Amino acid sequence: MRPERSFQGLILALQTFWAEQGCAILQPYDMEVGAGTFHPATTLRALGPRPWRAAYVQPSRRPKDGRYGENPNRLQHYYQFQVILKPNPPNLQELYLASLEAIGVDSTLHDIRFVEDDWESPTLGAWGLGWECWCDGMEVSQFTYFQQVAGFECAPVAGELTYGLERLAMYVQGVENVYDLNFNGLDGAERVTYGDVFLQAEQEYSRHNFEHADTDMLFRQFRDAEAACKSYLAAGDRGERHEMALPAYDQCIKASHVFNLLDARGVISVTERQSYILRVRDLARSCGAAWRKTEGGGVAPAAVQDAA
Amino acid sequence: MPDLLLELLSEEIPARMQAKAAEDLRRLVTDALVExxxxxxxxxxxxTPRRLTLHVVGLPAKGKDVSEERKGPRVGAPDAAVDGFVKSAGLASREALAVQTDPKKGDFYVARIDKPGRPTPQVLSELLPAVIRNFPWPKSMRWGEASAEAGALRWVRPLQSIxxxxxxxxxxxxxxxxLVGGLVSGDATRGHRFMAPAPIQARRFDDYAAALEAGRVVLDAERRRDIIRHDARDLAFAQGLEVVEDDALLEEVAGLVEWPVCLMGRFDESFLQIPPEVIRATIRANQKCFVLRRPAAAPAPGGPEAGPDSADPESAGSLAPAGVEQILANSFILVSNIEASDGGAAIVAGNERVVRARLSDAKFFWDTDRKTRLEERLGKLENIVFHEKLGTQFERVERIAALARELAPAVGADPGEAERAARLAKADLTTEMVGEFPELQGLMGRYYAAAQGESPAVAAAIEDHYRPLGPSDRVPSDPxxxxxxxADKLDTLVGFWAIDEKPTGSKDPYALRRAALGVIRLVLENELRLSLARVYRLAARAVARSAGATLKSHLATTTRPASPASGEAPVQPGPDMREGAAERLAQAVVAGESDLLSFFHDRLKVYLRERGARHDLIDAVLNAHGESQGRHPEARSQAASQSTGGAGSAEPQASPTSQGDQAGGATAPGGGNDDLLTVVRRVEALGRFLATEDGQNLLAATKRAANILRIEEKKDGRSFDGMPEIGALVETEERSLALALARAAxxxxxxxxxxDFEAAMRALAELRPAVxxxxxxVTVNAEDPALRENRLKLLAMLRRATREVADFAKIEG
Structure with missing residues (x-):
């Protein structure tokens, strides 16, 4: 299971490395999201004063990036490895570089660079400063110090690392086409490639995303998710506390993904686009505000128990 | 004299911020010291990417001693008052006070307080943390545990040591x-992140710089740039190639490395069929690498010496425009931050892999884009909003196409070609390539136009219609x-004027000054005779005709009706409303005309001044006779009659070209000051005239006349304009002046x-002996009031005559 031998070996090496740094190794969130940041373990946990360290793989869907399996670098479904450390430790850059060593990137051989890239998510009302991390001219990770999430200041600031797993794996395996990646590390008949696992899915979902996704249904789903989010937020509101921030946030995630699908289908005009983004951001803001009134968001447990 | 050495070591500082940050640090610290x-x-x-360093040489070891005298209570004042004064002055006892005598108020106590200068380090300990805390980063951040607290230190990226x-x-x-943000200063730093991570100690700048150099850090950005420039050239030269120089890229790359190491990579030769500008943009934007070219054996005119911006319009038909990148090599120079243990083989291989992937994408875009003809892309422009109040790019293209067609005869272009080029000019905004590399807009349009068989003139117009982009950019000359x-620039100007988005002060978000300067340069450098007022009205009609409902409804709500009837119910949106809006739009557009013309005059003055023309001569010509009464009112009434013409008022009554009255046609008597070329020629003629003795004399005489007139007109409270009574003139000199004036005027x-401005000047010059x-x-202010009036009228005549060419009162000297 050496990281340079297999895709899964790479994931396991990163998990082991970050587990040793005290991260809770979580599993992917069980909903369609555009990036690992949407996982409540990042978005919501970045809010409030409580320390938090977690790492997980997150399948990420970008319907517009589908290329019917014909592009060696672009996928509508891919994996991110996400690390969140709150507050960020002072040596986060060194930890990141050590994680690259752990997956076989030797910093005496390779040119590793931190190139300015300020991160902003209009739909999450979030921004941070940081870099894209380059290895020999290729962007392999995003490194961000969260400053604001859901419109709220992050106090303390969380450090977020996002590894593009396919790209990194292609690099360490020396492969030019993502579908040629060795997935399971075996050879001959037992070898499973990334293409064996995902090529058909890329073809089918590209058709779906660009040609057949039911737009009437999606418009309906967007409205439904938006309405549900608001009604759960209202139902869970207990003044000083909130009791349903997480279910409400699920609906926000859903609305965001449905919007991405509609966008890929090309049925949202430029002017409407902005208004949809603002609608999702409003949901994210409200969910963030609700989360801050929960135990996870920093409200003392006693207060929650008292009220219960 | 002691020195100060300060280094702020942080995580990677964005390359684009480094130079200004170093300068800010120097300025803020030295200003605070001087203060x-x-x-x-x-x-x-x-x-460098990780540090800001400041070296201040020759500071005093301590501040100056200051001695201050403070006045206290009278001698004999209550003890409490005196003791209080002693205490407040920081003295030990009453004995330390001196007594001073004031002849009026008697004796009083004086305290002499000596303040020894503070040691410089003590002052620095206060001053430097304040500079660091308030550092003017364009964007700054909080980090770590301390970020939970209010007032946490902000820096561009986490600050690691001082x-x-x-x-x-x-x-x-x-x-x-x-002591800043939990950091305590010391005498330690670190070398290169990967090659010398161990702590380095240094207390003097020379030791510090040497230790960094040994630690694989080149402190001076200028030196890093030189190293990259020279090493890149050497590497290229060894392969018989040349670097395509790129100062902006060099600056950025020097801000990405502490220890620059140039390496050469290659890509497959087959990628060279992609346009060279695309290859360069791909490799530059994504990889921050330099591209290389083969030196031409026999450089063609406009060949390798010319920059990529000077593509020759003559060659528009060929796929590869003449220019530097025609002969790109399939190699590139990358700048690494380390001396790798394998000599850079892995780094080169990695970069080559990325370049290959990016060029594959670019090739895919190039191939895909050419499958859709430009005209088929126009529909997609409806999805691109130009400005929320001015509609989409599609609507804009419609306007520009109509305007370009109408302008064509005046600039010597074929109307059909002008319209075709304008219609296709923005189509490349919808291509994959321009989506990926917005800086290639125009250029890709030209390639795709040439590929689909458009005429060379149309293809060239698609590329160059954005020009001139600035005061030093090339001005297109192809008709x-x-x-x-x-058309592109006039539509922008008229549109933004109509929605009242004009530049104010330093704010010019839509680059309207640049657009106006573009028009001015296009007109002057191509020696075009264009009446701006007329052209304005053409553009305004295009705006009125085709601007989307957005603009109309905007104007309906912001422009008041011409006759504000009292107590009118709110207008319901409907056909009436739309007609009303169109009318108001037309009015707004008309009202914008003189305003926009004076904006053009201001820009023209700036332009001419920068080219060495005297601003007073420009003013004199712009205020010449006939300008204020001749052309504009006529223009206005003409436009106004259109705007009051009822529902269809926004429609053109007839195309100016069809009236045989082309946009650039005959100039009105007196020469229009909205005809920029004429204005400039008059300024030039005036300048030449004033350089002669006759000119200087006439100027002096006219000024003298104008002064006398001003004083006498003020005294009498009336004007002396009007013809003098020739028969009532008594002296020979005044009679011959009257005759000369009549002739000269x-x-x-x-x-x-x-x-013929030279001839006009010559005619005026002939006035000199008579004047x-x-x-x-002749004594102007004669005792006889009738005689005086007649002579003053004679002077007014002189003033009028000279105003035929220029308002001499505006001329200095």
Missing amino acids: QGFLYEGARAYA LCTFGSETETPEIVPL VTVAVAL GAASEAVRAE DAFFDK
Whole structure:
């Protein structure tokens, strides 16, 4: 299971490395999201004063990036490895570089660079400063110090690392086409490639995303998710506390993904686009505000128990 | 004299911010020192991706001693008052006070307080943390545990350590204690992140710079740039190639590395079929690498020496425009931050892999884009909003196409070609390539136009219609390009004027000044005769005709109806409303005309001034006779009659070209000051005239006449304009002046009408003997009021005559 031998070996090496740094190794969130940041373990946990360290793989869907399996670098479904450390430790850059060593990137051989890239998510009302991390001219990770999430200041600031797993794996395996990646590390008949696992899915979902996704249904789903989010937020509101921030946030995630699908289908005009983004951001803001009134968001447990 | 050494080591500072940050650090620290009375001999700041360093040379070891005298209570004042004063002055006892005598108020106590100058390090300990806390980063952040607290230190990226020392050459400098955001200053830093991560100690700048150099850090950005420039050239030269120089890229790359190491990579030759600009943009934007070219054996005109911006419009038909990148090599130079243990083989291989992937994408875009003809892309422009109040790019293209067609005859272009080029000019905004590389807009349009068989003139116009982009950018000269370039800019100007988004002060978010300058340069450098007022109205009609409902409804709500009837119910949106809106739109557009023309005049003045013309001559010509009464009112009434023409008022009554009255057609008598070329020619003629003795004399005489008139007109409270009574003139000199004036005024005005400004000046010059003799012999303010009035009218006549060519009162000297 050496990281340079297999895709899964790479994931396991990163998990082991970050587990040793005290991260809770979580599993992917069980909903369609555009990036690992949407996982409540990042978005919501970045809010409030409580320390938090977690790492997980997150399948990420970008319907517009589908290329019917014909592009060696672009996928509508891919994996991110996400690390969140709150507050960020002072040596986060060194930890990141050590994680690259752990997956076989030797910093005496390779040119590793931190190139300015300020991160902003209009739909999450979030921004941070940081870099894209380059290895020999290729962007392999995003490194961000969260400053604001859901419109709220992050106090303390969380450090977020996002590894593009396919790209990194292609690099360490020396492969030019993502579908040629060795997935399971075996050879001959037992070898499973990334293409064996995902090529058909890329073809089918590209058709779906660009040609057949039911737009009437999606418009309906967007409205439904938006309405549900608001009604759960209202139902869970207990003044000083909130009791349903997480279910409400699920609906926000859903609305965001449905919007991405509609966008890929090309049925949202430029002017409407902005208004949809603002609608999702409003949901994210409200969910963030609700989360801050929960135990996870920093409200003392006693207060929650008292009220219960 | 001691030196200050300060280093702020942080996580990677964005390349684009480094130079300014170093300069800010130097300025803020030295300003603060000077403000506290500390002078210094020199100061220099440095920046690398990880550090800002400041070296201040020749500071005093301590501040100046200051002695202050403070006045206290009278001698004999109550003890409590005196004791209080002693205490407040910080003295030990009453004995330390002196007594001073004031002849009026008697004796009183004085305290002499001596303040010894504070040691410089102590002052630095206060001053430097304040500079660091308030540092003007364009964007700054909080980090770590401390970020939970309010008022946490902000820096561009986490600040890791501070080195700060103070001392002279002869002794070991001391550490200046600083406490900022939980960091304590010391005498330690670190070398290169990967090649020398161990702590380095240094207290003097020379030791520091040497230790960094040994630690694989080149502190000086200028030196890093030089190293990259030279090493890149050497590597290229060894392969018989040349670097395509790129200063902006060089600056950025020098801000991405502490230890620059140039390496050469290659890509498959087959990628060279992609346009060279695309290859360059791909490799530059994504990889921050330099591209290389093969030196031409025999450089063609406009070949390798010319920059990529100077593509020759003659070659528009060929797929590869003439220019530097025609002969790109399939190699590139990358700049690494380390000396790799394998000599850079892995780094080169990695970069080549990325370049290959990016060029594959670019090739895919190039191939895909050419499958859709440009005209088929126009529908997609409806999805691109140009400005929320001015509609989509599609609507804009419709306007520009109509305007370009109408402008075409005036600039010598074929109307059909101008319209075609304008219609396709923005189509490349919807291509994959421009989506990926917005800086290639125009250029890709040209490639795709050529590929689909458009005429060379149309293809060239698509590329160049954005030009000139600035004061030093090339001005297109091909007639079709000129028509589209003018239409593009005029539509922008008229549109933003109509929605009242004009530049104010330093704010010009839509680059309207640049657009106006573009029009001016297009007109002047192509020697075009265009009446701006007329062109304005063409553009305004296009706006009125085709601007989307957005603009109309905007104007409906912001422009008041011409006759505000009292107590009108709110208008319901409907056909009436739309007609009303169209009418108001037309009015807004008309109202914008004189405003926009004066904006053009201001821009023209700036343009001419920068080229060395005298601003007073420009004003004199712009205020010449006939301008204020001749052309504009006529223009206005013409436009106004359109706007009051009812529902269809926004429609053009007839195309100006169809009336045989082209946009650039005949110039009105007196020469329009909305015809920029004429204005400039008059300014030039005037300048030449004033350089002659006759000119200087006439100027002096006219000014003298104008002064006398001003004083007498003020005294009498009336104007002396009007013809003098020739029969009532008594002296020979005044009679011959009257005759000379009548002759000269006629000749000058004739010449101006014929646009022969030299002749107009010559006619005026002939006035000189008569004018000189008049002022020599004749007393203007005669005792006889009738005589005086007649003579003043004679002077007014002189003023009028000279105003045929220029308002001499505006001329200095």
